[in-house]
Structure formats: structure tokens, C-alpha cells
Amino acid sequence: MMFLIACMAFAADRAVKYWAHAYLRAMPGAEYELLPGIFHLRYATNDGVSFGLLSGRLELLAMIQIFLCAALLITLLKKRSAPWLPRAAGWVTLGGALGNLYDRVMYGFVIDLFEIRLFRFAIFNVADVCLCAGIGAFALWLLLHKADYPYEPAARQ
Numbered sequence: 001m002m003f004l005i006a007c008m009a010f011a012a013d014r015a016v017k018y019w020a021h022a023y024l025r026a027m028p029g030a031e032y033e034l035l036p037g038i039f040h041l042r043y044a045t046n047d048g049v050s051f052g053l054l055s056g057r058l059e060l061l062a063m064i065q066i067f068l069c070a071a072l073l074i075t076l077l078k079k080r081s082a083p084w085l086p087r088a089a090g091w092v093t094l095g096g097a098l099g100n101l102y103d104r105v106m107y108g109f110v111i112d113l114f115e116i117r118l119f120r121f122a123i124f125n126v127a128d129v130c131l132c133a134g135i136g137a138f139a140l141w142l143l144l145h146k147a148d149y150p151y152e153p154a155a156r157q
Contacts, residue, residue: 002076002084002087002088002091003091005088005091005092005095006091006092006094006095006098007095008095009091009092009094009095009096009099009126009127009130010095010096010098010099010102010127012126012130013095013096013099013100013125013126013127013130014099014102016113016125016126017099017103017111017113017125017126020041020043020111020113021043021111024041024042024043024113025043027043029042030042030043030044031043037117037118038116038117038118039114039115039116039117039118040115040117041113041114041115042113042115042123043111043113044111044112044113044115044123045107045109045110045111045112046109046110046112046123047108047109047110048061049061050122058104058108061104062101062104062105065097065100065101065104066101068097069094069097069098069101072090072093072094072097073094075090076090076091076094083141083145085137085138085141086137086138086141086142088137089133089134089135089137089138089141090134090138091134092130092133092134092137093130093131093134093135093138094134095127095130096126096127096128096129096130096131096134097127097131098127099125099126099127099130100125100127100128100131103127110125110127111125112124112125112128113125114129
């Protein structure tokens, strides 16, 4: 059932990116002001990762993403008895990662469109929001449940 969370995240990302590629890209300046000076939709592409890092390294980025998605999927399938919040966070993260991986493999770049102009920040997409929300929720859960899972370093030999 949790698998549906990843499917919904992926589907939402694909739908918004389809709209951006089909319609937003054709608007004057490939931009639409939702809240002038605060929040705009602007069609942009990124062939790297956050802030354009590793730009032009498509094969490397795709291989890393495939490996990380596979590792996350295996972990999620093995940890079915884990509490619901960290599992849900993992599935949201996987859906976002697959959304950006799809773009990278199909187009050679990731489509971005959300731009916060109130303060200069990166242009991002639904998949990025899913990645950040999933990782953030998992980190918060870890912090709140730290006492339930005490860390004991391995004994020195």
C-alpha cells in the first residue's frame, strides 16, 4: 500500500512537468507570475543536480540515481515492519527521485519550474519538494525517536 505514495509523488511530478513543458515553455519569457515579485512559474532545465552541480555528467548522474533508487527500494521492501512515518517518508523520497530520474533519462535534463523570488533560491520542481519533504520527515522522525534506537558503537578489538 505504501508503494502508492511513491506512485502518487511520481504522477504529480510528471503531470506538472508535462504542463510546464507543453504550456509554460510557450508563454512569453517561459514564465508566469503567480504572486508578482514573490512566486513565479518559470520553465528551466538543469542537466546537473542542485544548483547545476555536475552539469554535463548525464551518465554518471543517471547511474548514481539508479543505484540510490534501487538501494532505497530494497531497504523499503525489507523494512515493512518499520513505523509508518519513516516508511512513508522513504516512499515519498523514492517517488521524487524517480521523477527526476525519468527526466534525466528521457530528456537529458530535469525540468524545473517553481521560483521563489521573495528571496533568491534555486528553481525547483515537485520531485525536489518530495525529496526534501521525505528526507526532512525521516530526519525529524529520527530526532524525535533517538531514545528508542540508541546507538552503541562497536567494541574496539
